[in-house]
Amino acid sequence: MDYRIGRFRVLAAVLAGMVSCAAAPAALAAPDDERGRSLVRLVRQDCGACHGMLLTGGLGPALSPDALRDRPREALVATVLGGRPGTPMPPWRGLLTEDEAGWIVDRLQAGFPER
Numbered sequence: 001m002d003y004r005i006g007r008f009r010v011l012a013a014v015l016a017g018m019v020s021c022a023a024a025p026a027a028l029a030a031p032d033d034e035r036g037r038s039l040v041r042l043v044r045q046d047c048g049a050c051h052g053m054l055l056t057g058g059l060g061p062a063l064s065p066d067a068l069r070d071r072p073r074e075a076l077v078a079t080v081l082g083g084r085p086g087t088p089m090p091p092w093r094g095l096l097t098e099d100e101a102g103w104i105v106d107r108l109q110a111g112f113p114e115r
């Protein structure tokens with residue numbers, strides 16, 4: 001993996017989150033197979049840049065089922081969409097709908113698919 005591309009993606013995601021904060025994403029049903037596969041790639045690559053390629057932690061904490069077991073789902077979804085101000089965790093609102101963030105959190109808590 002080219003680390004510079006990863007950093008650029010992260011920066012682009014942060015910027016996109018900032019500009020699109022005001023635009024409420026349209027609610028979507030569960031993602032179809034193709035969007036599901038691209039969400040899995042996004043989590044492995046973009047979230048993995050901070051949370052580790054195996055999601056076992058890096059700059060950000062582990063996103064493994066063990067680490068997330070006792071966390072309320074809604075709080076995790078809010079963190080994914082809104083980020084954690086004052087930390088490197090960026091907001092993903094604008095790139096992910098609320099349903100997609102919920103779909104990702106459900107899979108992180110269950111054990112994230114390889115691909």
Ligand code: HEC
Pocket residue numbers: 010042043046047048049050051059060061063067068071076079080084087088089090092104
């Ligand atoms: C630029 C680095 C970075 C990126 C990219 C990033 N995160 Fe984070 N994330 C963090 C940091 C740092 C924290 C811890 C924030 C804190 O100290 O509270 C965090 C926290 C979290 C938490 C809360 C974990 C807990 O135990 O409460 C979740 C869930 C999360 N991130 C999911 C994601 C997802 C899903 C993505 C991709 C869509 C992502 N993160 C991308 C840095 C990042």
